[in-house]
Amino acid sequence: MPTDVTIDAPRGDTVRGKSRAHQQDAWFRVLCFSAAMVLMATLAGLIVSLAIGGWPALSKFGLGFFTSSEWNPVTDNYGAAGPIIGTLVTAFLAMVIALPLAVGISVFLVEFCPAWIARPVGMAVELLAGIPSIVYGMWGLFVLAPWFAAHVQVPIMMHAAPGSFMDRWFSGVPNGANIFTASLILAIMVLPYIATVFRELLLSIPPYLREAAYGMGATPYEVVGNIMLPYIKRSAIGAVMLGLGRALGETMAVTFIIGNSHDLPNSLFASGSTIASTIANEFTEATGDMHISALIALGFVLFLITFVVLAAARLLIGRERV
């Protein structure tokens, strides 16, 4: 803005008023800028404080922290292989369950169903994302787990011949609190996030592509399978990673239902633990400094994993804001 504007202005109030307004604007700009910097500082502070807090454990146990599965507060020995593997396995299983469902839901809402159904059903799917994780946890523990134990786990275990494939992968304490039910809950929790992004992506496809395909005589299935899904592939992978990031760090629901054992999980129906559930369960009860440090080190590992996954997700999805 040219400064000579003020030359013609009458002396007194106007000049002073203007400069005061300009000063206010400058302060306002600085204020906005510092708020944005607070956000950056949060993330930086997060990683630095976790690294510092976890350093005693990481330096004492070294690689053993990642390879040993002996987590023993009594002898002050901490090997985190159990929770780390548990985190990766449950998140991966959750994605395997959620992905086909999310594709089905988004395709149904965009392509297969009449418009008057799409809106309420779309709302319902979004509501699923709004349910607090502690509610998922209670539902998992008191409703899903007993049902699962009685109607799925026990029948399978009874029919499995000793030593068979079934016996190897589907044995465990028949109370329904295990790796598989935790993954199932996680799948329901991340499903709405993935499905909503998929839906937005499908809606963003230029209409002429679909119309051209229909014009060639393709069936709805062929339009979806050959034209629409390939078109959104890249961003869709981003959406899946976004869901994965959520599944990796989900705490309360998993804590309720995974059974909380630090051993390496040896079957789908065995109890296990994740990084987040371990921290939630033990942090307030940890007495030794090394125990606390080991838990913070676990948090550091979780941060690194989720940061990489979430960053990749955002880069893949791009500015398609979700």
Next chain:
Amino acid sequence: MALTVPGLSRHARRKLANYIIVGLATLATLIAVAALVMILASLVINGLGGINLHLFTMDQPPPGEPGGMRNALVGSLIMCGGGMLLAVVIGILSGTWLAEYGDGSRLAAVVRFLNDVLLSAPSILIGLFVYEMVVRPFHGFSALAGAVALAFLATPVVTRTTEDILRLQPNALREAGMALGAGKGHVIRSVIWRASGSGLMTGGLLGFARISGETAPLLFTSLGNPFLSFKLNQPMASLPTTIFQFALSAYDDWRQLAWAGALIIAIAVLSANIIGRALARGSKNT
């Protein structure tokens, strides 16, 4: 892609494949809707019995005695309120910077990216961070630490919504303000913010929905407190952590209270979500 079924014409085969896929997609949708209905139904069935006046007027009882969750409700309100206050101030200011000042710069791209990462970062890590930053240096769990943890969770949501909403405002509005001689900051405060009022409310509501059900970050910041407390420098109860404690207990009456508390939280969060989205839809249409 082609399904090979002997004895069917190519046309019939394609039709069959189409029906199967449409059927599967419908099934997937039914599964999701069924999950929602089952969860809400079990909440209402188990929780409704525990909703009574005692729930709001009495503090948490020892097992076997009548009681309510007043201390937890009050604690949740105080900490969510404090957290939202911080989050709304920081979030609206930083969202404004992203949309109006930093737009297009590399720094803004970085901030935006980090904000998006923070948006989905595991909440338990925020709890650990605040433990290291606030609880440990001041030697004690406190309501203040809980509020700060919640603020860190809500800020990215508010920032994001604010930026999105401000971008929706037409440039003509900014130009008109400037043409009247107002500076940029003045235009933002008295024209743009005012025009996006309901959108900014949406950001606040979505932020509130994000934090009011959060348990993990409160476990080791505000800890919990069996008594009614208004002291910000002391441990304070919250609805989610009390539910966590009661639900995993062995006492039936505690579990009943947990279900009732869960129902209250779910209603609060879902209605904040619905109102927020409705407001957002309204402001996008006009």
